[in-house]
Amino acid sequence: MALTCLLGALAFPTRASAEVPDDFLWGVATSGFQSEGSSSDSNWSRYSDSGRTHHKIGDSVDFRHRYAEDIDRAADLGSKVFRFGVEWARVQPAAGIWNETEFAYYDDVVAHIRARGMTPMITLDHWVYPGWVVDQGGWTNPKTEADWLVNAEKVVERYSGIGALWITINEPTVYVQRELTYGGIALTQAPSMFDSLVRAHRAIYDRIHVLDPGARVSSNFSFIPGVSEAIDSVFTDRVRDKLDFLGIDYYYGVALNNPTAAYAALDEFYNVTPQPEGLYDALMRYSDKYPELPLYIVENGMPTDNGAPRADGYTRANHLRDHIYWMERAREDGADVIGYNYWSITDNYEWGSYRPRFGLYTVDVLGDPTAARIPTDGVDAYRRIIHENGVGADYVPVMAPAFCSLVDPPRSCTATR
Template sequence: MRTPSILLGAGAILSSLLTSSATAAAAPLPDEFLWGVSTSGFQSEGSPPDSNWARYSASGRTQDAIGDSVDFRHRYREDIARAANLGVDVFRFGIEWARVQPSRGTWDDTELRYYDDIVREITRHGMTPMITLDHWVYPGWVADQGGWTNSRTVEDWLANARRVVPRYSGSGALWITINEPTVYLQKELTFGGITAAQAPYMLDRLVEVHRRAYDLIHENDPGARVSSNLSYIPGATDAVDAMFVDRVRERLDFLGVDYYYGLALDNVTAVNAITDDFYDIDPQPDGIYSALMRYTRKFPGLPLYVVENGMPTDDGQPRPDGYTRSDHLRDHVYWMERARQDGAPVIGYNYWSITDNYEWGTYRPRFGLYTVDALTDPTLTRHPTDAVVTYRDIIGSGLPDSYVPARKLGFCSLVDLPTSCIDPP
């Protein structure tokens, strides 16, 4: 009598899970590997000009208003110096379209010089700028014409890119055209920038501006590397890829992957992402391995860059389970190294973020290497977390060969089905 195939499959999964080990040593990363930190314009600068997100923040529909945020606007030199002191190679930031173009046809030279100085500070400290053109924010005058529901926004967006890109060509910059396009879409749906019926048009327009911006950047700076970073959503990767990344594959010099949370039979806490309660999610570091291996198989030869990875805590308080920011950082670096060892062409890693900042409606989630109490501390003092020394040590000397992840391997990972369950690392 034949054994039912479902039983054979279950037996194979169980055998694989029982025999797999997360304690194998990971090969060290090469000298040319890029270590970085991330931030964004609207989230960290504070005192924003009129924009879609300035309006969302003031609408009363968010938990907190943006206010001064962590005032990167006036403290960028000290935050850039902190990043340099970590030993990182890359500093990611965003150029806010709403700042540099307050109205159609009007460019603010003072604001452009502000971003000039940011780039100058980054390069003066020996780091490479990673410049984001669109981190979910567009000017108020674009919102007044319907934002991404209006086809005219495509040419308006590109006019901004034509002003910004030539200005920083030759700086060695890495470029991110659009931050997490599918989450951008979701935020616009949530706050009324588009309706569900208009979502396909927004996606079409984001695809168009990415493709044209890619060409624009290479016309001005042929050696530049350009991408758009995707938000890795376990269990929905095929659908998410189909919305954007599959449509721009031939215009990616590397694929930016943002990995924050996983999914497994013994860890379904990712459901908290639906309500943005990310601090209630139990991290699953091994999922970054599965995410990176997925795109290694899907896009052979395309370099991968972890553009964002980090752990939020609830208003800066320790996690109830005792898992620290240092544990989280070491574990994810370990699994990233394992992915490289198994063939993933990972070229860089950015920690999100250098400081706490405004998490799209609230200051409650704290991601920063340096924590800042934006709501109650008028001095906005940057307090180092335990992960500052940890990250510096990782960049300087890597993980020890004997390192064992603090978080155990998820039971039947659902991060990249069926591979991540049937054939775990």
């Protein structure tokens, strides 16, 4: 990494003091199906059992029974926000039937988050729906949209008045892509699924503002470099007027000298060379495109291959500090960034595989029956970032900018940052 550090030192201008406001929302993220274990019957429990995934879900990291300790870990970092999901398949295991035991579990999750001084960020749909919805055709059946809204409204009613941030639908574009991959929909049905997700978001946005006045609501989208306009057109542009902030998930960039984003299409994110300055390009793009909307980085993180060190020596701590540097640069240049969540507090089931390890705390699900949480170097790094409210004006990133970034072409290739 010595050459990269030297190039980095030569590449970055002197900065003015980075003023991250005291009310900036530092957080961590998780999701229901990926981390809870003890899975209820759902589209994804069936995909996991189908033999088409690398691994079965099993008990994952058992957040279902160990949520209190993981919430404590987040609070001990200084986190202000804890993101989790309320799984539809848990709380409504059959049409018209509500499981109060599972709602009581989520009640306790919320209580622990609040008791530790954090704001719950609640996701209503993280790509998982109940088995009985699968049996009626999933998103190919128009009835599913109405059923989805019944569940979402039930969840909002239960947790209104607690100051929650609401995420309606996680990464709609990737949601549709995953349903295509595993047979939930056919290619010809993708447009109608997008239409249903748009209508569902718009409807629940309005209901949240009736049931939980003053709450802030969004849907986080997966930033895919170079094709942002096409991605925006199928969902975000269509709900722009029903967002209180724009949720952005940024994981990787692409450049003339960094084609490794192709590994993302193979779900081999651990082989992607990180491109931290692409976060700046993404934030500036949406600051310009949607100037009325604050920006929140709902997900950002770096996976390793089964927890092994990267061959290039780049660490989770490097990744965290470099991305926060570029977030601060975007704020200095006018982007109204109000929050940042690290994905994720622990390793989890990455939609068919335990090989990608994103966690601040690593967990060897397949090899360690105790599912011990082992801190990575990202824990101390993020704790310090939160304590100091950023990386500060003197920080020099480890990873130098790529040559001719194609994150937001042509501007990202030619711009002087």
